[in-house]
Amino acid sequence: MRLHVVDHPLVAHKLTTLRNRETDSPTFRRLADELVTLLAYEATRGVRVVEHDISTPVASAKGVKLTQPKPLVVPILRAGLGMLEGMTRLIPTAEVGFLGMIRNEETLEASTYANRLPDDLTGRQVYVLDPMLATGGTLAVAIQYLMERGADDVTAICLLGAPEGVEHVRRTVGEDASVQIVLAGMDPGLNDLGYIVPGLGDAGDRLYGVV
Ligand SMILES: O=P(O)(O)OC[C@H]1O[C@H](OP(=O)(O)OP(=O)(O)O)[C@H](O)[C@@H]1O
Ligand SMILES: O=c1cc[nH]c(=O)[nH]1
Ligand SMILES: [Mg+2]
Helix, strand or coil: CEEEECCCHHHHHHHHHHHCCCCCHHHHHHHHHHHHHHHHHHHCCCCCEEEEEEECCCCEEEEEEECCCCCEEEEEECHHHHHHHHHHCCCCCCEECEEEEEECCCCCCEEEEEEECCCCCCCCEEEEECCEECCCHHHHHHHHHHHHCCCCEEEEEEEEECHHHHHHHHHHHCCCCCEEEEEEEECCEECCCCCEECCCCCHHHHHHCCC
């Protein structure tokens, strides 16, 4: 498993505004969207392509195109939905599947309440979207689920992570798994309620309001 924390001043600038409690919901949504596109550029370095010959108006040329089947993008509802457009802007032809997951705020255990994914993911390259990687319970369950169905390369794109969450995912999927985590920032740890500190609060609530 590989971890990549993107080190770029524009990412750091947008993340700082995103964290600010004064940032309102419309601005939060816009920044989350912009950040994902920046992260996705890094996260898709390994996207699979094949050689593709074309003719320009002047001559023939060798290029590449995305392989079939196309990459699958999986936002984890609810908060991951705020990252979907930023991702599909970069890979418009990607297919999209959905996982609805919620963390029990007392036990911090993740459970799945919705699944709209192909049953067979054999050989698929998958990009999972979720802004927060806290205890790692949610992401570990999601990645395991995708790999059990045959996905052979999974990249998780998150805005903020905590070291204990990253280690939990590493232990669950195994050191040798073809799994990559891409973060805009890694915070020092979690508080007693399992929130990332300093973090940005509840990403779902900040995107969509308290429900
Ligand atoms: O790493 P973990 O400790 O599992 O926590 C992270 C999860 O918690 C948040 O979702 P939440 O359960 O709040 O659902 P929501 O997106 O509907 O708000 C977040 O979007 C992650 O999915
Ligand atoms: O800090 C956290 C932890 C879990 N979920 C969130 O939305 N924020
Ligand atoms: Mg939430």
